[in-house]
Amino acid sequence: MVAKVLQRPTLVLLWNESARVVDPADYQLYTWEDWAKLRPGNGEDCIQAVRFKLRVPEVVALSGYDRLPVAHVTFSRRNIFKRDHYTCQYCGAQPGSEELTLDHVLPRSQGGVSGWENCVLACMACNKRKADRTPEQARMHLRRKPVRPTWKPLYADHELRIESWSKFISEAYWNVTLRE
Numbered sequence: 798m799v800a801k802v803l804q805r806p807t808l809v810l811l812w813n814e815s816a817r818v819v820d821p822a823d824y825q826l827y828t829w830e831d832w833a834k835l836r837p838g839n840g841e842d843c844i845q846a847v848r849f850k851l852r853v854p855e856v857v858a859l860s861g862y863d864r865l866p867v868a869h870v871t872f873s874r875r876n877i878f879k880r881d882h883y884t885c886q887y888c889g890a891q892p893g894s895e896e897l898t899l900d901h902v903l904p905r906s907q908g909g910v911s912g913w914e915n916c917v918l919a920c921m922a923c924n925k926r927k928a929d930r931t932p933e934q935a936r937m938h939l940r941r942k943p944v945r946p947t948w949k950p951l952y953a954d955h956e957l958r959i960e961s962w963s964k965f966i967s968e969a970y971w972n973v974t975l976r977e
């Protein structure tokens with residue numbers, strides 16, 4: 798059933814890097830090349846190519862907007878976690894979503910706003926250490942400058958329910974638009 802979802806145009810989008818594969822388990826984004834390196838697990842849907850088997854991607858994210866109406870990526874918890882790859886942007890730790898917090902780079906107490914360019918993931922320890930200070934004041938280094946993501950989740954068919962998709966469409970907590 799999963800194979801039906803993966804239509805040829807999707808594969809083409811992956812090949813020419815207009816889309817990336819989203820791993821439903823951790824929302825990590827894979828390029829076609831990286832995805833192709835993953836071995837399918839037992840009983841997992843796969844595509845038999847000439848020399849190798851591919852895991853069937855269930856969810857893809859478009860890298861650009863050329864085929865969809867222009868829309869901003871929602872500023873939500875889920876999307877911040879996705880953009881920052883579940884990684885503390887100060888120390889690089891990946892302690893799991895329960896142990897990650899949203900950090901305002903320029904603290905709200907110093908006029909910092911809630912938005913893509915001022916919010917990053919921080920682990921509990923880094924959050925505590927940084928407290929109400931800027932990275933400079935706390936002598937902490939940001940691994941990358943936070944930016945608004947340009948991807949957009951693509952749902953091929955809303956009627957079709959795949960277990961992993963429900964993670965993307967049912968958790969209001971993760972999807973709610975945070976105040977920017």
Ligand SMILES: [Zn+2]
Nearest residue numbers: 885888920923
């Ligand atoms: Zn940290």
